[in-house]
Amino acid sequence: MITLFQITGSSSFAARAALECAGADYAVVDVHPRRRDEAAGFAAANPLLRVPTLRDGDVCLAETGAILLWLGDRFPDAGLAPPVGTPARADHYRWVTWCANTLHVGWWPVMGASHLTPDESAQESLRAGGREQMRRNGAHLEAWLADHMWLAGDQPGVADIYAYMLVGWQHYDDIRLGGPALASHYERVGALPGVARARELDDLDPRLIRIHPDMRGGRPLD
Ligand SMILES: N[C@@H](CCC(=O)N[C@@H](CS)C(=O)NCC(=O)O)C(=O)O
Secondary structure, eight states, rough: EEEEETTSEEEEEEEHHHHHHHTTEEEEOOOOTTTTTGGGGGHHTTOOOOSSSEEETEEEESHHHHHHHHHHOOOOGTTOOOTTTTTHHHHHHHHHHIIIIIIIHHHHHHHHHHOOOOOOHHHHHHHHHHHHHHHHHHHHHHHHHTTTTSTTTTTTHHHHHHHHHHHHGGGTTTTOOSSOOOHHHHHHHSSSHHHHHHHHHHHHTTTTBBBBTTTTEEEOOO
């Protein structure tokens, strides 16, 4: 049995989209953002209480990139991860890792500057520097996608899903990443039935903006 510990509209979206694209049978546990210790089994699965966390039988996994790599292999028939030992597989490792260690964390100074310092002018500097870095990240994706339909191999995979989520977060800020190639990749990935279904389940519009900002997991936040 697979269980995804999630908060709708958060980083867990990518894991849910991969599960949907894989046609997996899974359950979700909706974690309350401020009362994470109330979610049954969550602390045992991930003492850091961060989402996404995945429990798959005896296996507990945290970190979006690790979960996506796991799911790509767990559902080989879904074709979300290229075959081991191929050049496309190397691209798959490279892009999932880059999403995790560069693109994902690249948003923190932009969106979470106030968590990093109480000093408001320092927050502004952090945001400005973060936006500049994210523009460079967008250009990096744009350059690859100008020549490639997908990030790894000739079909959409977990790397595309991860990048899609992180690129979608630009709509929460006054920044545009990449150019026409990245924009059309965003449209292509967003049109995948599993991704569209995950958006619906997570109550997100096509920009990945929460349709009901005060709700998580279909319930009002209290
Ligand atoms: N490195 C983690 C980051 C996950 C993450 O930051 N999740 C947020 C929600 S978007 C969270 O649970 N934050 C709570 C915390 O950091 O305590 C990953 O890639 O999964």
